[in-house]
Amino acid sequence: MSAPLSPVPEWTHKDLVSIEALSPAEITGILDTAAAFKQVGTREIKKVPALRGKTLVNFFVEASTRTRTSFELAAYRLSADVVNISASGSSLAKGETLKDTAKNLEALHADMIVLRHSSAGASQFLAERLQASVINAGDGAHEHPTQALLDTFTIREKLGRVAGLNVVIVGDILFSRVARSNIHALLKLGAKVTLAGPSTLVPRAFESLGVTVTHDLDAAIGDADVINLLRIQHERQRKEYFPSLGEYTALFGLTKARAQRLKPEALIMHPGPINRGVEIDSDIADSDRSVILDQVTNGLAVRMAVLYLCAGARKPL
């Protein structure tokens, strides 16, 4: 590879299970590696041979389109062989345990397993039991490390730094793995984090992580360098947490009026999929200040970096 891949000498993890377990230097190392891979994506020939001969299994026990596709493309660009498995198509649906299914994948010489699962801790559970690398693509409400990495990558790319910035994360924090991973990544890189949302979904217990909790978005928005809007779900099980989407939008939606009060250079982010007109006004989502699609593009580079580093750290069988 001709891209100037800066080595991450301290990178020794075969797995990426959480941001919480990473040092600031390791996070920066991933972001630097991702920057090099992003260059590769702009070339005529986008493929590098880094993972040629390796087999990656996209094991998505919980449904996902964006993240699965992003990991799949990242693996292809690194020349890995890729297999996709979903819960309904797997033997989990027949009652096999997660451990047994994963052991079977390993018996087929899978080198890397990208796991999306509805249970917090599922990736750590597998990482402790497999020789293969395990990459957490979201475990319950626990962590979604690559989302936080692509978010911090985007912030660093657009604003030139992360340290010292005011980042406001808005929405359903209690049930959000994106929020938890972002909190860890941002704090480790020196940003100030404010969580905003209904008191039912942003309990004070989050302050123990070192963030500020507010239920008044209007008071917090003026100082924000970045506002990250999480997808709000009301259709399934949240009816005792807030009364209606309309009331949510009135209190916590990024309406045009609120967007006016943002600093001119402030970034508007969203991990997707967006509910237009709910957590974000439709025009604002499409505006120049929105970096939502940059996040998606950067996700590819970040995932290439993660796969590349973890594969390199894995001991040969």
Place this chain on the structure above:
Amino acid sequence: MTATRIRNGRIIDPANGRDELADLLLIDGRVADPNTALPPETRVETIDATGKVVAPGLIDLHVHFREPGQSAKETIATGSRAAAAGGFTSVVCMPNTSPAVDSPSVVTWILEKAKAEACINVFCTGAITKGLAGEELAPIGSMHKAGIVALTDDGRCVQNHEVMRRALEYARMFGLTVMDHCQDYHLVGKGVMHEGIVSTALGLPGWPAVGEEIIVQRNALLAELCDTPIHCQHLSSGGSVRILKEARSRGIKLSGEVCPHHIALTDESIRSFDTNFKMNPPLRTQRDIDQLIEGVADGTLTVLASDHAPHCSYEKEVEFDLAPFGILGLETELGLFLDILLHKKRALSLSRLIAMLTVEPARLLGIDRGTLSVGAHADVTILDPDLEWTVDKESSASRSRNTPFHGWELKGRAIRTVVAGKTVWSL
């Protein structure tokens, strides 16, 4: 005639206020006057208990032996051997088997099986409601005739206060104590660990302390209304202790038990996502531990129990929120209580600790065990409160291995278990 003489031990018999160096004589399954003249041909087994403590056989009023229906986890035979290895001569089984203990035929089946296969005394509880569903009363009178010693829906909690009230009124007719697993289903929801800082960090669904406390308070009100005892099982929260203390100070017949894991471990353990730290009610905070131990020290909590809950390794080795609740208890129980309550925290005397494992549960349920009075059943536990040992799950007599205490170094344990005058286990 068969006789056993346990010589020169420190006899601690809280029911009689005894704590003295003496011999204990057991004849034909009963405690005898040590000066009884034995016919010359009598075969006397002699056990030297010099430097050891001789106590009434310990009682655990909260175990799950899983039969009928879940014998891959535990059986009455293996569970009773684990009990004996922990120093217990009597246990009280919970009714959440498959089928549940909600009919006299299941009660009879368990008691017959225990008679044939158990090396200790196995007592049986009956369900409060049919199928533990919390809706209709189980045939309490028929189960009483079949031999149950208490009522509980353990594993489940009667949510309908009217059903609970009528169950208390009905149980009173038979003198049966109602025991309750205190859990409000709406407040607890899908909670799998204590709701607090750790659950917030891990993103695991929280089981708030108030989900227990609100039912403890409900039970205080109903016990007062019906003037009938309610025993609150496996209390985990400091708030529950406060409610219990206030109720007891007003003469309400409310009691509570505490389990070793709830005073040995906090929710911090779950940061590893190890399912051997998953129990119901969940591990809480150091503050809760302090308040539970204070409740033991001031007499608010009167019973120590294990909630021995075996599960197969393959059932436990799954994602945290999918794993079943519960851990083994019987073989580590006495060691943990001695180590924590007696040695480390000095929360109570050895005599009081033994009382909470003998005469207190016996009186609560009205069973004729838990004392060394002349004429009592010859159930005896000999223990060495200062013996240092290491927990090894692989040496467990249980069918299961789900303990978070593997490798722990503890001070104090049972060294011999005697049931009806016969040694059923010794170290």
